[in-house]
Amino acid sequence: MKQRIFEFVAGLLFGMGLLLSGMTDPSKVLGFLDVAGVWDPSLAFVMGGAVLVGLLAFAVAKRRSRSLLGAAMQLPTSRALDRRLVLGSLVFGVGWGMAGFCPGPALVSAATGQPKAVLFVLAMLAGMAVFEVLERMRNNTGLQPKTGAH
Amino acid sequence: MTIDWEHFTPWMSLAGGLVLGLAAALLVLFNGRILGVSGIVGGLLRPQRSDIGWRLAFIAGMWTAPLAYSLLGGHITTQVDASGVMVVLAGLLVGIGTRYGSGCTSGHGVCGLSRLSPRSLTATAAFMGAGFVSVWVLRHIL
Numbered sequence: 081m082k083q084r085i086f087e088f089v090a091g092l093l094f095g096m097g098l099l100l101s102g103m104t105d106p107s108k109v110l111g112f113l114d115v116a117g118v119w120d121p122s123l124a125f126v127m128g129g130a131v132l133v134g135l136l137a138f139a140v141a142k143r144r145s146r147s148l149l150g151a152a153m154q155l156p157t158s159r160a161l162d163r164r165l166v167l168g169s170l171v172f173g174v175g176w177g178m179a180g181f182c183p184g185p186a187l188v189s190a191a192t193g194q195p196k197a198v199l200f201v202l203a204m205l206a207g208m209a210v211f212e213v214l215e216r217m218r219n220n221t222g223l224q225p226k227t228g229a230h
Numbered sequence: 231m232t233i234d235w236e237h238f239t240p241w242m243s244l245a246g247g248l249v250l251g252l253a254a255a256l257l258v259l260f261n262g263r264i265l266g267v268s269g270i271v272g273g274l275l276r277p278q279r280s281d282i283g284w285r286l287a288f289i290a291g292m293w294t295a296p297l298a299y300s301l302l303g304g305h306i307t308t309q310v311d312a313s314g315v316m317v318v319l320a321g322l323l324v325g326i327g328t329r330y331g332s333g334c335t336s337g338h339g340v341c342g343l344s345r346l347s348p349r350s351l352t353a354t355a356a357f358m359g360a361g362f363v364s365v366w367v368l369r370h371i372l
Contacts, residue, residue, distance in 0.1 A: 093290040093291075106309060114365045177363070177364025204321040208325040
């Protein structure tokens with residue numbers, strides 16, 4: 081139960097950070113991605129601020145095998161720089177540039193009832209479901225080894 | 231390159247970024263989990279009973295954020311210029327791409343870069359680069 085509270089608070093802080101930083105406004109995000117136009121560099125400060133805190137937190141986390149609440153430390157172990165990583169990220173980037181939404185901000189904006197954010201989230205879930213189906217088909221053929229998808 | 235000074239919000243964005251970092255710190259230090267939204271949501275589509283609770287708790291927190299933000303006096307603007315068809319297409323690409331690439335702006339961008347992961351650095355460079363090109367094509371070429 082205590083864990084659930086921390087997870088809820090982490091989600092709450094995360095959502096508020098997205099709102100405060102401007103990440104939940106697609107016009108702001110696209111202003112950052114439009115380097116060839118009139119460029120708004122603000123979002124570089126979002127990433128800078130987040131990584132600044134993150135570097136400290138993960139330096140501590142990497143040295144621990146258990147969390148402060150005793151849960152197993154589940155850090156990614158895959159090191160493969162493979163085609164899935166790069167192609168998947170490229171496809172994500174194209175979609176990000178088309179509407180200005182990435183998964184976190186879209187979910188928060190959808191909670192405000194913004195109709196296009198709701199539409200985006202539904203389409204995103206459909207895309208994720210397509211991935212699940214393709215993964216299951218791929219694994220059932222047994223022809224290719226499964227790589228860690230986290 | 232011209233800087234958009236009118237919309238430039240370095241301090242708000244930096245403050246927001248610090249809060250995002252704090253959220254990621256909280257989740258990993260107390261729960262041992264990576265704060266990656268595409269992974270947290272996508273994982274719900276392969277349900278295992280012991281694995282659902284933390285995902286739902288996190289999402290419930292995210293969904294409470296706009297209310298809490300408004301109560302604290304924050305002003306929320308969400309301007310979406312893309313058409314409905316474009317939004318659907320973008321959502322599909324983001325859904326498929328983040329799952330194949332094993333992460334998005336939070337998991338690879340914030341947490342991965344903070345872990346100094348070469349894999350996440352590669353992914354972040356790829357989706358940022360593709361984002362720049364995507365906007366360039368849509369706004370300046372087509």
